[in-house]
Amino acid sequence: MSYYKLLGLEHEPFSTSPDPRFFFLSAAHRAALYRLRISVRLQRGLSLVLGDVGTGKTTLSRCLATTLPSDGPIDVHVILNPYFTSDQEFLVALMEAFHLDVPSPVPPVRTLLASIERHLFSRSVEAGRTVTLLIDEAQQLQPSNLELLRALLNYETHNTKLLQLVLLAQLEFLPAIRAIRNLWDRISLKYVLNPLDEQETKELIRYRLKQAGFAEREPLFADEAIRAIHDATQGYPRRIALLCHDALERLVMDHQPVVTADLIRSLVHRERELHTLAVPAA
Known part of the structure; x- marks a missing residue:
């Protein structure tokens, strides 16, 4: 027994499994969850959550993923442990996260990006949905992956961004994302989780x-x-x-x-x- x-x-x-039922919302976690939900609802684009190992980032992402759909017509997609050996592999993972069919053989990066752009336009503009992507352990992303995410964040209409992106990462990720200035400048919400x-x-x-x-x-x-x-x-x-x-x-x-x-x-x-x-x- x-x-x-x-x-x-x-x-x-x-248990250390990220079960939302056992996720204790400290004042800092409540503030992070509240601000992230607001950022997504207002379609602000890019949000960044940083914290040491064990501060609750993964469970926060699960909690966010389960609560966002109650905030309105929001599509939530999650990528965990995003280590990829090529940009093509990364974009294939994005297409799979968006439930898109991936052709065989896998097309080049430019074609994959165009397919994702069409999907974002279809869901955001034509269907009126807020497409949201949560990437946990984002410190594993390669610099070229971050450049592709920056390209996806360029997709917007006159009054809305077609992709809402939430990156959750360890503190070591900070220098990597700050090095990409035109991505760093796009961050609408920066939040650090403390013990x-x-x-x-x-x-x-x-x-x-x-x-x-x-x-x-x-x-x-x-x-x-x-x-x-x-x-x-x-x-x-x-x-x-x-x-x-x-x-x-x-x-x-x-x-x-x-x-x-x-x-x-x-x-x-x-x-x-x-x-x-x-x-x-x-």
Whole structure:
């Protein structure tokens, strides 16, 4: 039996899969989601979200993808892990994301771009839809891929842009996109996701437990444990989830009623020891 069932939970509360049901909206995430939805509705073109690994970018993109259709006639398309070996491969991935048929043999880049342009015009102008593309892990894009996206952003009528583009990337992406000045200047929204503070860490833990079906009679995590979790994870949601998962497993194994600061410190110490063993001596 899974540990969470032994705790009376219906679901795994601290999975690192980007399940929108367990996405805790901190003040920063709520602001990002709100501003991105506004940017898409107003057809502003290009939006950029930056954040370190584990700050919730992927889950934010999933949440955005599920909420945008309720804002109006919006087509939402998503590309994950956009590593491509050629511009042709990149444009084929775009066509597939837009549910377009790709001819065989695959035509040259110019022909693929023209096909995408016709699709954007058909959906945006003729059908009155807002075509939106979300690209997660955008730091994997090649400079030539970014140039093609810039070309797609050139497609517009007198009063609307035919493509709404949201790029979500790690902070290392910043120099790459700033180097393409005529793309950088097109960004209508720039947003940086930061780690959670201690209070938000506490709220995240409680929220996830509640979503998993925990009827909080007595807290599963002592306040001192939450402080230790925040100190150890520096407020990164993915790290918090991993540490809390390990803590609940240990709680069940040790037949203890509550996660304590000592338990958290022992888990952190063990993880550091394992990391030390895994790193070869110089």
